[in-house]
Amino acid sequence: MSGRLDGKTALVTGGSRGIGRGIALRLGADGARVAVHYGGNETAAKETVTEIEAAGGRAFALRAELGVPGDAEALWAAFDRDADGLDILVNNAGITLYETIENVTEEDYDRVFAVNAKAPFFIVKHGLERLRDGGRIVNVSTGATRIAMPGIGAYAMTKGALEAMTLSLAQQLGPRGITVNSVAPGIVETDMNAWLADPAARAEAAAYSVFDRVGQPADLAGIVAFLASDDAGWVTGQRIDATGGSLLGLAPAA
Template sequence: MDARALEGKVALVTGGSRGIGRAIAHRLGRDGATVAVAYARDETAAKEVVERIREDDGRAFALREELGRHGDAARLWAAFDAHAEEYAPGGGVDIIVNNAGIGRSSDLASLTESEFDEVFAVNVRAPFFIVQQGLPRLRDGGRIINISSGVSRIAMPEIMAYGATKGALDNFTLNLAKELGPRGITANSVAPGIIDTDVNAGWLRADPRAAAQAASLAALGRVGQPEDVAGIVAFLASDDARWVTGRVIDATGGSGL
């Protein structure tokens, strides 16, 4: 890939203030895209992402919207449109990365209806309507990249509802690829395994035995880093991936082989 492979493109990254989303935003910005960093609550973290992209001679702006509530997609796109004249001439977008999500859920015996509704609202409903309402803005030849999870193919009953949302997201990806293919728009899922982020810090970084166990699950023998996922997303966002669509790209380092 060229160093500035995404020059002139505009990207929206949800959950872009931390973890995998932060790494994706940084990478897309470094590759030349103007990045809309969407976040839920942590304004300071979002501003840090924007500033880092700008320090690397990129263009970025932050959008605040907490997903999982009715009308969230409309509010997010309204915020995007408000910045469009300055940052995204013509109001269009080329890359939509649905990264925001609730990362865990209770087991079958403990899961409540409210928790079930919440995890599906954030992980499935929000991406669905972000894409639906983004289509008038998404340019022909664009990219939709949904951040899924390795648990969509690896049984983990203790987080069954979370896994179900990622299975739904993968099916959404498949149908988007068929629906939008005539416009040259690709849709793909990226499915990470265990990634060393702040969300996992409590159990992963605090206990060397837990870290070693997590590393042993991957064929490549280590715990994944956010940049590992961001590199795959950058490829899928680029013209080099123009002939890849409707796929779930495994980003687990070979876990569960």
């Protein structure tokens, strides 16, 4: 197998399922050796590794629970057992919180921030010594930092923090030739969005996009693969809207 990421090593957090799995598969197909991180579903992680290898790529799985003390150090210790440096870091792992503000507890709030914002921050902190010059960091955000969705307000706040980190890191790491960007998906068909199985809900979600369909992991994976490549070396500090043009205009008059 050969591709534009030949010779590169990538780490995708939450790479065993959903969007992360799609990203891992695409980076592997493009030639990168992919570290597939998972938090609990070892079977899914091994299946992702097997699929990458069956297509001629290289991959390995590593486990680290995020959102707990020492999570970043544990992740990198697991990574170091199979790799000696990194070129591409994709901060994808995250959890959702479907509650409006009056129903969010302090425990809910702390948990979603610990996994979605704190963990990526310290993963980057402890990963900088491993990330080679000319490397890539891609942070997976959400379209809900642009589109008001009160039902996931706390979740959207975590992703707003991730986008702020994208900007500051892009400035800091530019002298090393490292690019830092965020990708903001809309509604994507993953097991996290099991409600899409309802035909009426799916039709409503599809109507948000100008393409009148729900996003797929591969839609996001292609964008991340571009940002991870040499072709994107002049793109940094950017938020790429990957919502399929969701809610670009006002709703039509009745």
